[in-house]
Amino acid sequence: MAPSSMARVAGRAGPEAPIDLVQLATNTLGNRDLEVQVLHLFKSQSISTLERLKQETDNSVRLDLVHTLKGSARAIGAERVAIVCENLEGKMRSSTDTATEGLIAAVDEANRYIRDLLEG
Template identity: 35%
Template sequence: MDSCRAQSFDIEAPADQEYSSGQPVNLAHLRRYTLGDKALEDEVLQLFLTQLPLTLAALGSAATERDWKIAAHTLKGASRAVGAWRIARMAQLAEELAGNESKARSEVLAKLDAAASEASRFIQQSEKLG
């Protein structure tokens, strides 16, 4: 293997570690990417908390299938990056919804809202403790 080749990072959770932390956000996963830098971790989590409601709103107001898929994909990537695996898995399901399945979309949005609230509370609490 060429040592100059760029290293790739897989931000999908290994199946056996997806919920190993038992928390809405796997902070150990995030720390792998921040190299234990608490200030950077806090900054990334704050960006996630800021973007989360905006991305959910974009998903909820998506007028076209393209808009829906872009918002779901964005949410999936951001959630995977911080280790919010439950949100990431639901965002992937949302991304895979075909056409305008309004009942299925409503259901996934409700589940995403609940998971996002849980993750937000967890992040805010962990920042108070950290």
């Protein structure tokens, strides 16, 4: 489904939205079913990643988790999450004790938005 993607029907679109729906539609070639699948995948992966990040003690593994989440965020247009990940990566390279509250907040915001999109 090309132009009838979520980017055209979502009410909370624009620069203030936690997910750029135009970017999402572009990355999924306007395929609404694929958009839904990718959003579900990001939501479950991001929750799992935050859980693993909380439990992991090896800084290089933590860095890989954040880097992977950054790529996933960019793929769905969750630029705030990607920026937080990028900043966190920089901090993690110089310190092993880095706070993840900002990342948790950004992911929660994106996941609430995804839930609202998919359920509402």
